[in-house]
Each structure stands twice: as structure tokens, then as C-alpha cells.
Amino acid sequence: MRVLIVEDEKKVAAALRRGLEAEAFTVDVALDGTEGLWMATEHRYDVIVLDIMLPGLNGFKICENLRASGDWTPILMLTAKDGEYDQAEALDTGADDYLTKPFSFVVLLARLRALLRRSGRSETVVYRAGDLTIDPATRRCVRGDTEVELTTREFAVLEFLMRRAGDVVSKSEILDNVWDFAFEGDPNIVEVYIRHLRKKLDDPFDRQLIQMIRGSGYRLDPDGG
Ligand code: CA
Numbered sequence: 001m002r003v004l005i006v007e008d009e010k011k012v013a014a015a016l017r018r019g020l021e022a023e024a025f026t027v028d029v030a031l032d033g034t035e036g037l038w039m040a041t042e043h044r045y046d047v048i049v050l051d052i053m054l055p056g057l058n059g060f061k062i063c064e065n066l067r068a069s070g071d072w073t074p075i076l077m078l079t080a081k082d083g084e085y086d087q088a089e090a091l092d093t094g095a096d097d098y099l100t101k102p103f104s105f106v107v108l109l110a111r112l113r114a115l116l117r118r119s120g121r122s123e124t125v126v127y128r129a130g131d132l133t134i135d136p137a138t139r140r141c142v143r144g145d146t147e148v149e150l151t152t153r154e155f156a157v158l159e160f161l162m163r164r165a166g167d168v169v170s171k172s173e174i175l176d177n178v179w180d181f182a183f184e185g186d187p188n189i190v191e192v193y194i195r196h197l198r199k200k201l202d203d204p205f206d207r208q209l210i211q212m213i214r215g216s217g218y219r220l221d222p223d224g225g
Pocket of ligand 1: 007008009051052053054
């Protein structure tokens with residue numbers, strides 16, 4: 001999958017590039033609107049992540065331009081919460097979906113996958129660890145024959161650990177990927193969510209899915225615990 005990111009905030013663009021490359025996307029980044037439109041026109045992408053407020057040419061203009069020339073590459077627009085433009089306008093100019101900043105990487109990834117699926121460009125991904133299965137598209141989590149209810153954030157933490165099953169992942173990696181890029185709260189929030197997950201996924205089944213590796217982070221047992 002090839003994705004174009006048009007985003008002038010370098011930190012956000014770099015974080016998106018890292019995250020999407022780890023998900024096996026091929027990533028191009030344009031840091032202003034003029035370059036973004038040029039790249040979108042010159043190359044073929046499976047999906048475009050398009051910021052609205054950009055130097056050179058704003059996201060709406062890029063979107064309008066592409067649609068006017070018959071280019072229907074799926075577009076996910078990034079809108080600012082209190083910006084002067086609203087989400088309706090994003091959709092009016094021909095964007096397929098929008099995401100309000102600040103957003104978490106996991107939510108962005110879920111939206112991109114949904115867009116790719118809707119456009120017939122991608123297959124469904126389901127993650128398994130032993131008798132535990134999660135389906136990010138439907139947000140279902142099943143342990144054995146039992147469906148387990150998770151909150152959005154619990155699901156996001158679990159999805160991140162499932163994608164990295166068998167690896168030791170640090171608390172800060174989890175924070176960077178599951179919480180907003182700009183999150184500046186207490187990193188110990190991760191522990192709280194791990195506790196919730198254990199209570200729901202381990203205790204009733206007498207298992208131990210998520211191991212704590214002292215001083216390094218967490219490891220999700222690829223066999224489900
Ligand atoms: Ca911007």
C-alpha cells in the first residue's frame with residue numbers, strides 16, 4: 001500500500017511516516033500544498049492523508065483539484081478542532097473521510113484501513129494470539145467462545161500489543177502509538193489500561209496474556225497466555 005502524507009507539521013508528518021512504515025505502507029511525505037498536489041498528480045497512491053491548513057495550497061484546493069481532474073484516490077482529511085473550516089466542507093470538496101486533530105495513530109490507521117477496504121484496495125486484517133482474536137474493522141474481541149467488551153482505548157492498546165505479539169514494547173512506545181502525539185499526561189496511564197485488559201482477558205479465563213518485563217515494558221504472549 002502506498003500512502004501520501006501532505007502535512008506541514010514536521011513532527012506529525014515524521015510520526016505518521018514511522019508508524020505507517022512499521023505497518024508495511026510505502027510512505028511519501030509532502031510538507032506543503034504545492035508539493036502535495038504535484039506528488040498526488042505525478043504518482044499513484046492507494047490513499048492520501050491530507051492536512052487542511054498548508055502553506056502554498058490548502059487541503060481543500062488540493063482535493064478539489066484532484067477530483068476535478070478525475071482522480072478518485074481515497075482521501076482522509078485532517079481537520080483542526082476549532083479551525084475556521086468544518087468537517088462538512090472537507091466532505092463537500094470530495095474527501096472520503098476526516099479526522100479531527102489531535103488524533104491517535106491507532107484511530108488514523110483504523111480509518112485508513114476502512115477507506116482502503118471501502119475502495120476495494122485492501123483485505124481485512126484479523127489478529128490472533130492463541131484463542132484470542134481481535135478484528136479492528138468491527139472492533140470485536142473474542143477469547144475462546146466468549147466475546148469480550150472493550151472500550152475504544154482498551155481495544156487500541158490491545159491491538160498495538162497484538163500487532164507486536166512476542167516483542168517487548170516499552171510504555172513510551174505504547175503511549176506514542178495509542179495516545180495523541182501531543183499527549184503530555186502521566187505515562188503510568190498505560191499501566192492502568194494493562195490492568196483493565198488483564199481483568200477482562202485473563203482473570204475470567206485463568207490466563208496470563210500480557211507479561212510485564214521489569215524495566216523494559218510489556219510482552220504479549222503470541223500463544224494467548
Ligand atoms: Ca497544517
